[in-house]
Amino acid sequence: MRVHGPKNIPRMDNLPAESHSSTNAFFCVSLNPAIDTRLRFDQFVPGRVNRASAVQRAPGGKAAHVAMALKALSATPTWIGFSGGATGNELLAGLRSLEIDSLPVPIAQSTRVNLEILDARGEVTEILEPGAAITEYEWSEFQRVCAAAFQQEFHKKIALISGSLPPGVPVEAYATLVSLTHSADCLAFVDSSGVALSKVLAARPDFVKINREEAELATQVTIHDPSSAARAARKLLDLGANSAAVSLGERGLIGVRKGDPLAVHARTTPLAAISTVGCGDAALAGFAFAAAANLSFEQSLALAAACGAANCLAALPGHIMRDDISRLERDVHIEQLE
Numbered sequence: 001m002r003v004h005g006p007k008n009i010p011r012m013d014n015l016p017a018e019s020h021s022s023t024n025a026f027f028c029v030s031l032n033p034a035i036d037t038r039l040r041f042d043q044f045v046p047g048r049v050n051r052a053s054a055v056q057r058a059p060g061g062k063a064a065h066v067a068m069a070l071k072a073l074s075a076t077p078t079w080i081g082f083s084g085g086a087t088g089n090e091l092l093a094g095l096r097s098l099e100i101d102s103l104p105v106p107i108a109q110s111t112r113v114n115l116e117i118l119d120a121r122g123e124v125t126e127i128l129e130p131g132a133a134i135t136e137y138e139w140s141e142f143q144r145v146c147a148a149a150f151q152q153e154f155h156k157k158i159a160l161i162s163g164s165l166p167p168g169v170p171v172e173a174y175a176t177l178v179s180l181t182h183s184a185d186c187l188a189f190v191d192s193s194g195v196a197l198s199k200v201l202a203a204r205p206d207f208v209k210i211n212r213e214e215a216e217l218a219t220q221v222t223i224h225d226p227s228s229a230a231r232a233a234r235k236l237l238d239l240g241a242n243s244a245a246v247s248l249g250e251r252g253l254i255g256v257r258k259g260d261p262l263a264v265h266a267r268t269t270p271l272a273a274i275s276t277v278g279c280g281d282a283a284l285a286g287f288a289f290a291a292a293a294n295l296s297f298e299q300s301l302a303l304a305a306a307c308g309a310a311n312c313l314a315a316l317p318g319h320i321m322r323d324d325i326s327r328l329e330r331d332v333h334i335e336q337l338e
Contacts, residue, residue, distance in 0.1 A: 201236065
């Protein structure tokens with residue numbers, strides 16, 4: 001095993017100029033968006049009346065978090081997603097306030113609301129609605145909108161496809177979207193789970209980033225340390241991915257590419273997190289941003305690790321701060337694993 005310190009990782013502020021250019025396109029694809037509602041309590045007691053001390057609402061769903069993180073990195077992402085009812089309008093207004101372009105696909109039912117409950121002890125409880133039921137026509141329209149967007153002319157195009165599937169959408173949905181990216185010379189980066197993940201792996205996405213639990217389910221590899229995570233990541237390659245990364249939370253990211261003899265472990269110093277919700281989404285954004293700048297696989301994982309760590313300090317999921325990313329990059333450590 002060879003170990004490299006942070007001195008080998010280029011800082012975000014020193015990335016090539018083209019990485020900040022609008023000639024690169026990032027499409028953040030959301031089949032199951034939401035309004036994120038974060039409730040803060042001095043103490044939360046299940047089964048009792050609880051009064052929140054603060055409430056925050058923001059655009060949610062994994063793709064929205066990815067878009068926010070890309071915006072913090074100076075990219076110009078486009079969010080593509082279903083939108084319905086008053087909550088759908090609120091979601092789109094929130095994206096506009098963040099200066100994130102959107103290509104909404106209207107639906108008959110209302111966009112869901114997700115709850116994140118934080119108490120003073122640092123415990124986080126998530127309550128996620130299943131999402132609006134999608135009709136066959138709405139799903140067909142979504143494919144049409146994505147196909148047209150992916151066909152646009154840019155220097156480099158990356159579709160970041162993430163999140164769960166709402167009712168009514170076929171389990172092959174992500175595989176279908178990956179096929180659309182490949183026909184448009186667009187890269188496909190995926191973060192999904194369950195049956196949808198197994199289907200999309202067969203479509204050969206360019207990059208897959210999932211957490212430990214999702215990786216164990218997809219690969220049947222028990223993950224207990226970075227080396228076992230590397231074995232799971234290689235299994236994801238065997239299942240169809242061109243490159244893959246497995247997140248171990250505060251222990252960092254383990255990634256591998258086809259043809260590379262060694263896996264890569266990128267990690268930062270553990271932090272006292274406000275919340276870890278959205279850390280994987282921020283990491284996916286960092287990897288895509290670095291990949292669009294033609295950085296190496298090691299460098300891309302390093303920026304991803306810094307973005308994921310920065311999300312631990314964010315006021316809301318995806319609302320990472322550029323200063324936090326730059327500071328955390330100085331602490332990134334890289335190991336190459338057999």
